[in-house]
């Protein structure tokens with residue numbers, strides 16, 4: 001396959017776009033009506049750089065939905081089935097957003113900027129439309145818009161050293177999911193300890209798109225002593241770590257309990273929270289599916305998945321594998337699966353791949369590492 005992406009104003013460019021092209025970006029995936037770099041041509045090197053060193057990612061596709069105004073705190077709680085009374089200013093929380101059926105429609109990080117000012121740092125679905133619709137139906141006094149904010153992630157065990165070299169030693173005091181405003185050479189940033197990997201690191205939320213190229217270059221220079229290089233949210237590492245990919249691991253019927261998000265759902269959240277009644281009912285009735293890992297016994301190294309594979313037992317379908325990868329650390333093929341609740345760990349299953357190949361596998365606990 002060789003093709004190009006037709007340009008269109010609908011497909012928005014990241015402020016880091018030209019920098020990533022200069023650095024040899026090899027592939028993109030659409031996300032939130034933008035293009036997210038998904039590789040620089042060296043999957044092996046990019047993986048080990050994240051595990052052992054430090055990697056920089058253009059994740060500006062993680063768009064922000066800003067909610068401000070007198071009813072902002074009220075609206076944000078209505079949108080999230082996790083009680084937010086303990087969320088402090090300058091802290092972010094991982095939260096599910098559910099529809100009225102209790103189906104998970106996004107899994108953002110919610111950043112509290114002020115008592116009545118928030119960002120939802122969203123996964124790949126149209127939360128601007130959703131939040132505006134809910135706000136209008138509830139007749140709330142809020143302002144909802146997409147601010148000029150574009151995250152860049154610096155991930156890996158050397159990330160602290162790089163960010164300290166760039167922004168000063170004080171960043172070492174920032175705790176997990178805390179954030180604070182900082183700047184480098186007049187480039188305004190919100191600096192958070194977060195990121196879609198289990199290797200640790202920061203996300204720099206760039207607050208002036210015109211400075212994207214500059215910021216990218218400054219990080220490259222600061223990170224040179226630690227061998228920084230470009231990367232992206234790493235599919236292999238996230239399968240090993242069991243991080244959720246909304247829209248990949250979830251379908252149009254997935255509730256948060258099915259995908260190991262029960263600790264982010266509070267059934268005693270207020271009654272006016274969207275989906276809370278459905279979530280209480282789902283919980284009371286007991287969930288029908290859950291997420292498990294699968295060791296896949298197949299020769300060779302599996303590519304990352306592009307379509308789901310079916311899981312069978314005794315000829316009947318018992319679930320699906322929603323992501324799989326060759327684990328470079330475990331030296332095994334592994335997958336994340338959504339399966340019937342009675343399919344527990346340690347069971348032998350048959351995997352029918354999308355291309356018709358068949359292999360056997362054994363279910364196991366998540367995360368793998």
Ligand code: THG
Nearest residue numbers: 062094107108109121122123151195196203243244
């Ligand atoms: N960073 C930012 N925005 C984002 C993402 C991100 N928006 C979209 C997407 N990623 C949201 N999804 C996730 C999924 C998991 C985590 C963060 C965002 C995550 N989970 C940890 C876990 O599950 O172990 C920790 C959760 C916790 O400690 O509460 O970090 O990556 N800006």
